[in-house]
Amino acid sequence: MTRPLLDVKDLRVSFAGKEVVRGIDFSIAPGEKLALVGESGSGKTVTALSLLRLVQDAAISGQALFEVPGGPGDLLSMPERALLGIRGRDIAMIFQEPMTALNPLFTVGDQIAEVLQLKEGFAQAASAQAAIELLASTGIPEPERRANSFPHQLSGGQRQRAMIAMALACKPKLLLADEPTTALDVTLRGQILDLLGDLQRRNGMAVLLITHDLNLVRRFADRVAVMENGHIVEQGTVADVFARPRHAYTRKLIDSKPVRDVVPAGVAATQSPPVMQASHLRVAYPVAVPGFRGWFKSGEFVAVKDASFSIPPGRTLGIVGESGSGKSTLALASLGLLKFSGQLQAAGQSWNRQAAGDKAIRKVVQVVFQDPFSSLSPRMTVEAIVEEGLLVHEPLLSLAERRARVEQSLAGVGMGEAQFPGLLRRYPHEFSGGQRQRLAIARVLIINPGLLVLDEPTSALDVTIQKQVLALLQRLQRERGLSYLLITHDIDVIRAMAHEVMVMKDGEIVESGSVLEVLDAPRHPYTQILVAQG
Template identity: 70%
Template sequence: MTPLVQVRDMRVAFEGREVVHGVNFHIDPGEKLALVGESGSGKTVTALSLLGLALNAEVGGSALLAGEKPDAAPTDLLKLSERQLLRVRGDDIAMIFQEPMTALNPLYTVGNQVAEVLEVKQGLSKRQAWDGAIEALAATGIPEPARRATAFPHQLSGGQRQRAMIAMALAARPRLLLADEPTTALDVTLRGQILGLLADLQRQTGMAILLITHDLNMVRRFADRVAVMEHGHLVEEGTVQQVFEQPQHPYTRKLMDSRPTRGVTEPDTAAAPVMAAKGLQVSYPVALPGMRGWFRRGAFTAVRSADFAIRPRQTLGVVGESGSGKSTLAMAALGLLKHGGDLDVVGQKWGPKAAANQGIRRQVQVVFQDPFSSLSPRMTVEEIVGEGLLVHEPHLSADERRTRVLAALDDVGMPESQFPGLLGRYPHQFSGGQRQRLAIARALIVQPRLLVLDEPTSALDVTIQKQVLKLLQRLQRDKDLAYLLITHDVEVVRAMAHDVLVMKNGEVLESGPVEQVLGQPSHDYTRALVAAAG
């Protein structure tokens, strides 16, 4: 079989610094090839360079695209001008991106954005293009496609936005689809739906797919072949079965061994709960439709009657899709939302005044999902990690505060001896995993009893995720910490949690020991979550 795309000795450099080093691979017609690697491995730059989308890149080698007819000569994508590439983009090769909210234009309806592709690429009239856009949206399984076509991106859910972007990419029926982390921003069940959708569309149209990802479960379920990249080098290639069952390269084996491993300690069941909730409820005021909204406001209940208790050295996992209420529950636990029912923190209740809550706030700290967003870019490491001491222990001298900062950094595996000038550095000078360690040090420095972990590893590569989870497990053992773990990743819950709450639409559908709930789920929704985690 003649390859659809044959890449030979492809090199990509920026300002003379080479980041992709002579890679060779091919994609056959109708094939699903996964390009796997961590952030910085060069996989996305490689895919963008095929379409001339890597800004200011110096690209060498060749990438031969087979002609549409058997006797047609192949086209070298890397030698085409910008004008020539415009004819290739969409017609022959299309691309969908990781985050649809930033890839879609917020000023136009999704229908207009899909219709524009049909007008430009197929020369259809506006009426024909609009009808074609609705058909394309319907093909992706969006409910009520005619109505959704008139919606703006922000009016759709994450899964619907990704389906709209897929419709736009496939509107001109390309021969190759480049899918760059197409499900990373989605919940676990939506990931399965999008993968199934891409597989169905691939079978219907016969297109090939180049999937760019670091999610090995996704690769195992979706791809035909795998190509593994490390630091710009393609280190291994083969069928999914070959690479997963008999990985040859050390880096591939490292990736395969990066699934979270369980290493929890037994909780102190005799101790009083660090946090306990009974009938916890959180509601938001909403406007009522029609004339009723003139006189009174309604309420949307985001969390209904949640019960739980967390003791020292215990982790409670809260799982569910976006909109399930798990983040709202975490905000209530942090004393940031008004709530009904009972919520005790070390025997006290959150009060209406911030000053009265200061003692409780020291006992409950938080680690957020994205450390790059949660750490101030204008503050040094010393200022970031030591900030809590200014509030909770203002009597400390500068030297005493610095000693505590260094101790907290040492606790999270970032001693000053390994990072010269550590205290004076800024967040952008560290990797994602190191930034998350800084965020954990900031939370630990005030010696809390409980950490709220809000998706603490979902923004990290798989190998870094495993390192951070091991760190959290060690800290829990050493410091008798309790964790409230908010996540949609069932594998992380298996590795970290003692008990689990499964939430959907604000309700706790199922709760209990993690082995029971995830091993023998009694609710259909829990079974779907476990199955989607694969």
């Protein structure tokens, strides 16, 4: 048998005496693709970072034998100087969020060239040309121009391609890919995955893929190791583990696909006045015109073109599309936060984009954001966060009445003092991602709205937590008759939640109709791509 490229034995990682990785064993053969799967907090990212000793203030023990000239060397005990020679050259890493991993003060070309200069001894001119060639190998458009761009000037997919080019600059033997597609749209995920697979085959490189996306594992990996609470509970070939999972946690992950459980579209809902209605909606942003013509006039970028839709009571309209398709712009216009032309009414009233005039509509239309950690103030207690809407819309309530409403709203999303002692006095950082999203939902439900704009409400959550939050939203819709405007790029979420769906591309609605008709028999080529990639 071929000796493993990396052989990890009894790896343990602890912080301040608390063990988070608990004696795990795994190996990766040369050219093999191993997926490390688990929910947030399972220890998979800490495992990858500890292999290169990149975890601060951590006590690491065990062995990580890596094939180097002269035989296996232990990454966990070798001198720092020797490990410096391995990092970036023999073992490279792609991080989850390229915007935070790339230096904002340097162009992406300079950052790739720096790796070649430090690790391979390239001259400045040679490294600059090699950086362009590496960017071209990832399929990035106009690599010469993109090499001179700063990270903020690139799209999410382009930034991830630049990260991949940097990681592969020295043709490493092993690539550690930490959630490399989580922040990307479904079509970009497929493109990045295909790119990694192609580069892996071309360079004979081994890959350790860290992810919670089981569709990625099925499509990409040779073997899979499942982590729960710092333990590897199951590992084997992808085909065997997915077909015959032995551990209960593995079965739980595989069974976490969203389930459709919505109120059937009834006649009463379609005959009632719509909660929101738009006709020929158009949103445009002013842009500078290049050259001397810009002295006399300004141009415009049309983000939403001629959109029309209607949302009846108790129904969900899903909007699906890639980044830049216009779906988030449409959501912001629906919330009265962007200037638009055309007609848009919520609860029979039109937005006038004035605080006093729009107050009544804002009681009806509320929003749940993508990342609850960012949308909840870290300085406010749970009680202050949830009662905030009452202070604006029902200011005459007494303190006791507000507290009773807060407790009622929290109970409605499955959170109470019994499960969380001292709940009202706690702060957002004391809760998990799924629990924070429940708090965000309780905050908007307290004023009894009719329509919730859900902006990627589960994309920041693990698959099992995603399923729980979607089930909560489905239950609330049945019990309260809520309507949802659901913004997402996840086809599975649309299939589980929506009654009607609109597919957006480049600001236009290219296809719309009932969710089962559109997803089961897509007519537009773009919809067909989305469904196939999803």
